[in-house]
Amino acid sequence: MFRPQPCSCQRAGERSDRRGPTWSYSTLVHPDRISIREIARRLDISRNTVRRYIRSNAIEPSYSTRRSTSALDPFTPRLSAWLSAEAVKSRKQRRTLKQMFLDLKALGYQGSYDRVAAFGRQWKVGQMERVNSASKSTHARRIPSKLHSIC
Template sequence: MIDNWQAAKLFKQDREWGLSCVRLRCANRTYAGWRYLRSEVKEPAYADRQTASAIDKYAWQLSSWLKTEASKNRKQRRSLKQLHLDLKALGFEGSYDRVVAFARKWKVDQTDRGNSASKRTQA
């Protein structure tokens, strides 16, 4: 058996296929795999998928509700379940989980927006 460093050394010398395989005592396919792994070829990079969500139509309405609910006292606020039922009444066909995920993302965005605003005012 040969070590990986021996295969790399032969690859760097860029010897002929047949001679390298005879010296390594391996099949041509094995050596071809090593050559491919050490080549400069990169895997293709695909753009992230942008798929439409069921909540996209109602995002503006839900974000306005979340903004008004955030300013209320804890006892006065509507829960996310209640907001989900209100969205259902408007024709939303998505699940409660989508509403919760949107609310989490909205809350993170609001805290990030607040943090970045406070950084700009402190000079």
């Protein structure tokens, strides 16, 4: 008997918040000649969706990646430069993201502070990853002191 397999990220019978399918597209092949209506009922999806994927012989859906533009995009190189310049200063000498946001507003930025703060957080995470990956690779290549005196 045909039993649809739910995704591993979810228990059977539950439905997600519509961000993606809660079932595998490979379950749409009906070996026991179960009707499309029955498959749709068991998977809790539209009959048209079942029909479309059975006809197309698709294993998994292919979604294009969305890239939406931001009002901050024209200002990201300048903001990155400001953040890298501020990173080398002492804590008391640094400008805050709020001050950088006000400077961007003076330059014509129309967006919100939240976008600037989100960019700052992502930039900081990226910097920390670069520092950590660099320190791991240099630490792994270090020659022990006993061997260093021999060379």
